[in-house]
Amino acid sequence: MDSQRRKFLKMAGLTAVAGMGAPAINMLLKGEVRASETEASTAPALPTKSVKRLGMVVDVNKFGANPGLAQKCVEACHSIHNVPDFRNPDGSIDKKDEVKWIWAEKYEHTFPDASQYKRNVGLEELPVMTFCNHCDDPPCVRACPTQATFKAKDSGIVMMDYHRCIGCRFCMAACPYGARSFNWRDPRPFIKKLNPDFPTRMRGVVEKCTFCAERLAVGKIPACVEATGDTKAMVFGDLNDPNSEISKILASTFTIQRKPFLGTKPSVFYII
């Protein structure tokens, strides 16, 4: 009697294991298993998620050749969009409260994954303009619980709807580029000169660059690109259009993106 029960239990166990394991073996044999949910970012000619994919090329050397140009871009953007300027009593930027849409960053901070060993000393002084990368696969949009930030289907711009933002700051944690700022305080008293044509933000919302969606709607180019003028230090256009100026520059010039290995597919490119 006892030996029969042992046999029965063994058989039952084996059958259960085989039953549970079969689908996995089946899947492995079919080759459907992938290490990642999405395709590798290095694969060429991936279909993008929007009709247009607006992007930017930043020529870092031209900012080096035109001192003050970086500051001009920041001023142009921040004055148009009513971005507050938080300063400490000694005049330095208050890092805790700071709100920024576009800013000049050091090369080593912009491209921390690039080797810094024995690199060109001149890069040290170059201002690298950094702003929202308007990724094709934006992690901030995945993180947002209210869809306050979302990807515009027709332009590829990562947009913000401040009305829906609940200030959870998940998007700030998700963004690998530090492109988002939180309004810890009421920003209005800290705006140097109010632009009455553009709303401000309120306390408790996250804000960032929107590629000047409100200017694009009336046929203008982004304010920072306009500020660079004829220097061509920043070129703006549709990455999905092979005949656009930006596509031609990208096809003929060596450019790099910020942290491309993360798979966010940034739409901003840098000529170093």
Next chain:
Amino acid sequence: MYDKGKIIPGLIIFLGLFTFPLWYNAGNAGNPPKPEKPAGYQKCVRPVEYMRTSHMVLLNQWRDEVIRGDEREMIMIDGKPYPKKLQAGCMGCHADKKKFCDRCHTYASVKPYCWDCHFPPKEKM
């Protein structure tokens, strides 16, 4: 109960005084608000009855259409275009927030947070 003669009339007087505002104003809605309509305009983007009750719904709908759908086309009323915007659209005609928005909002004791971010026309520089 001790001091019944004092407690019960006392309670009645107290309740009467406490509810005085209720029965004094009963059947009287107070002075209804009279928002000042912009001069020289006959029609709004929707009928007046709709705007009176549901302008906030329309504003939300416009916001979603403009930023999520990129549907920024103007609204044509009698051949005149009106943008789907609070500042440049609504406040373009209703240029006085105090005499238009605030009159009803104060009466109904609603405090919309539009003006935390958007500018009322007076702040035009």
